[in-house]
Structure formats: C-alpha cells, structure tokens
Amino acid sequence: MPSSLQRALVVHLRLRLKHRPFIEQLHPRDGAGRFALVPGVDPLLERIRAAATLPTRAPRSQPDFDEEEYGLVFRDGEGERVAKAYKANVVASLGRALRGIPDDMLLEERDFVQLADIQNGDVDAYLDPAVDEVRTTRPGAPPSNPTWTTLSPAAARTAMRSWSVNRMIADWAMTSNDEYFASLALQDIARDHFGLQPTADWTVTDQVAQEVAEHRAARGPALTAFLTSMWESTQNHLREADLGSLTVFRGMSTPDGRPPADWAADGATLDSPPLRPLSSFSLDPVVAEDFATDNGPGIVISAIVPAGRIIATPATGVGCLDEAEVVVLAGPGTWHWQSVE
Structure with a gap:
C-alpha cells in the first residue's frame, strides 16, 4: 500500500479532445511572442503606448553635461573595445528575444x-x-x-x-532617415505600432515609398519585435540604474539659427515640436552643438525626457557610444531651444 506521501504526489491528467483548430488571432502575443494575459490586449504594447504619452519637460535654460547621469547609462566607460562588447551583448539579447x-x-x-x-x-x-x-x-x-x-x-x-x-x-x-528604405520602414512601424504623435512628416520619392512598403510587408513582424524587445531591454537597463528620466540634447542645422517657422515657440520654449518617430539625441550637449553647427548656424533643443520615452541606448539597442546617443520616441511635451554658431 502506498504511503500518504506517495498518495499525495499522484497527479491525474484529463485531456480533452479538441474539436476546433487553434486560432492564433484569439490568443494574442506580446512583442516577444509570449501569450498575452488578457485576450485582445498586448500588455507590453499597452505599456509602450502609455509611456509614449508621457510629456517631456523643458528646463529653464540649457542644462550642463551631467557626468553622473552619463556614468549610470554608460556604466562601462568609453572606447572601441567597450562599444564592440556592448553591440555583441545587444545582438545576443535581441537575438534571444526574436527567437520566435x-x-x-x-x-x-x-x-x-x-x-x-x-x-x-x-x-x-x-x-x-x-x-x-x-x-x-x-x-x-x-x-x-x-x-x-x-x-x-x-x-x-x-x-x-x-x-x-x-x-x-x-x-x-x-542612417536613421534619409532615403534608406530599411530605416524608413523602422520609423513607420514605430509610429504606427506604438501610436506615436505628434511626428514629423518625411517626403520620399515614389520608388523609395514602394521599397519601404515592400520591406514592411516582408519583415514587419521582425521589425516590430525588434523595436518592442529593444524598448523592454532599455527600460530594464534604466530601472537598474534608478533613472526615471534623462536630460537629452539634439543639434539641428537651421538657416538662421532659429527653430523652424512652423514650430510652436514661446520665447526659449518649444511646445511639442514634431520629431521623427525615433529620434537620436545625446547626453552630451557638446555633441549636439557639433551637429548643429556642422553647416553653419543651428539650434540645440534639450529636455528632461521620461525613461519610458527612451527606446534605446548603445548598451541596449541602436545608438553610437562615442556620441553618447540615446533614441527617443516622439511624443508630447516642452523643449528648451538655444541658438548656436
């Protein structure tokens, strides 16, 4: 006779015969291919869409370089060796996330x-x-x-x-823009899948538009999962560093060293300027100033950006380490602008 412990370990399985085929659409998955907890709702996507609505905040004047913040984001320092190690880790991590x-x-x-x-x-x-x-x-x-x-x-x-x-x-x-179809497809998918607004329009030729459409049709699910997994990895990275926001800078070349005429400017403050769905910024204002003055006068815009609006750093996805680059999701909020020459 089995002991009481042996009786307690007995497990009875009851298997039901399926009369209907599995319907994928009734069992949505998140960006990593996992089943969602609530039918019809992708919890990770909902988190990203909610984070994308968090507003930026303009500082009263252009901030100085924050060495402590930089050190927390790029914990391992600089150099070609570190950059290669970052990218190797990123490729391995995203590769695992895209295994489905x-x-x-x-x-x-x-x-x-x-x-x-x-x-x-x-x-x-x-x-x-x-x-x-x-x-x-x-x-x-x-x-x-x-x-x-x-x-x-x-x-x-x-x-x-x-x-x-x-x-x-x-x-x-x-290139994150220009007329390269792969980067433009990534921009379009980020805008549409994450519901980003406001965003800046981007004019392309009919041929490039066709290439973008074909690339999205062929590789859309992979690009979507790439973006989603990168955002999740970045959020984990910033959470571990106890960073709820980042102060970021972007340099832009303009003819007169002022913001574009169609941007809503109130003194030194910009209200929700339309940016590309995925826009490169730097944690170093000097890097931004160099970009702004590459072809003459320009402006540097800066803001305190909620961590949820940061989709990538060189340690978690796309981005150039020697430019202290972070990639920001387009969205609402105010920005400070300053003319540079």
Whole structure:
C-alpha cells in the first residue's frame, strides 16, 4: 500500500479532445511572442503606448553635461573595445528575444535562400571570423580561407539570424532617415505600432515609398519585435540604474539659427515640436552643438525626457557610444531651444 506521501504526489491528467483548430488571432502575443494575459490586449504594447504619452519637460535654460547621469547609462566607460562588447551583448539579447520570429521574416531573402541551400546539403557552410558572416562552398570543396571554421546547418542558422539582428542595428548607424528604405520602414512601424504623435512628416520619392512598403510587408513582424524587445531591454537597463528620466540634447542645422517657422515657440520654449518617430539625441550637449553647427548656424533643443520615452541606448539597442546617443520616441511635451554658431 502506498504511503500518504506517495498518495499525495499522484497527479491525474484529463485531456480533452479538441474539436476546433487553434486560432492564433484569439490568443494574442506580446512583442516577444509570449501569450498575452488578457485576450485582445498586448500588455507590453499597452505599456509602450502609455509611456509614449508621457510629456517631456523643458528646463529653464540649457542644462550642463551631467557626468553622473552619463556614468549610470554608460556604466562601462568609453572606447572601441567597450562599444564592440556592448553591440555583441545587444545582438545576443535581441537575438534571444526574436527567437520566435520565422527565418523568412528575420532573414533577408538572399540569406533565407542561402540557408535553405545549407539545410538541403547543396552547399557546405563556414564561419568567416573576420566579419562573423556565413560563407559557403560546393560540397566537399575546401574553404577559400583557412581561417574559416566549419558550421553545421543548425549553427549556420544561428549565425545567420544573429547577423540579421546585427544588420538591423548597423542600418541605424548608417542612417536613421534619409532615403534608406530599411530605416524608413523602422520609423513607420514605430509610429504606427506604438501610436506615436505628434511626428514629423518625411517626403520620399515614389520608388523609395514602394521599397519601404515592400520591406514592411516582408519583415514587419521582425521589425516590430525588434523595436518592442529593444524598448523592454532599455527600460530594464534604466530601472537598474534608478533613472526615471534623462536630460537629452539634439543639434539641428537651421538657416538662421532659429527653430523652424512652423514650430510652436514661446520665447526659449518649444511646445511639442514634431520629431521623427525615433529620434537620436545625446547626453552630451557638446555633441549636439557639433551637429548643429556642422553647416553653419543651428539650434540645440534639450529636455528632461521620461525613461519610458527612451527606446534605446548603445548598451541596449541602436545608438553610437562615442556620441553618447540615446533614441527617443516622439511624443508630447516642452523643449528648451538655444541658438548656436
């Protein structure tokens, strides 16, 4: 006869026969692919949308560089070695967050085709350590470079997915606007998915608009998860540093060293100036002044920004460490402006 302890450990399972197929739309997931707690509501997305409505606050005058705040955000100091370590950690972290995204949505089309060739045994895969890229050769052919290391199909897939995340970050470093379709698609997705307003319009050619639309259609879920995961990682980073807000600066070149005519200015205060959905700022006013005066006179805008409006730092996502860059979500609030030459 089993003891009372053994009887207490007995577990009875009752499995019900499903008469209907699983319907994904009835079981929404958050930005990391997890099931949401409330049907029809993505709790993480709701948090981001609520944070995006938090207003900025204009200081009475342009603040000085806050060395303590800088140290808390960039705890490991500066330098190329630190920047590489940051990005390696970011790629690994975001890669884990995007593990639920299918290969055909995360990888570029040519990379997806290459991965299929590797998995089908049509080519052999190697890792090129100089650039961390996957290379291929005909089956049985030696690698073109003796430093390349052999990869199994599973290892090749992992490396290619990491490279795709790294490319998303590199796209931002190359340009966050201009006419590069990948960065513009990221901007549009941030605006639409997070419900950001007000935002500045961005005029592009019909060809670029078509490229943006095609990129969103092909990789929209991956880009959305990338943004969402980056915001969540950034919030954890700032919370650990006990930072409820950041004082940020942005330099802008203007013809006369004044804000654009269509911005609502009251003396040195701007009321909810329209910014891009994702806008680069710096924690260092000198960096902002350099950008503002790159082509003549300009202005520096500054504000105290709630932590929830910060979507990325170099330690958690996109951003340049040597520019002390942080990326801010567009939203309401006041900003201080100052003319610089």
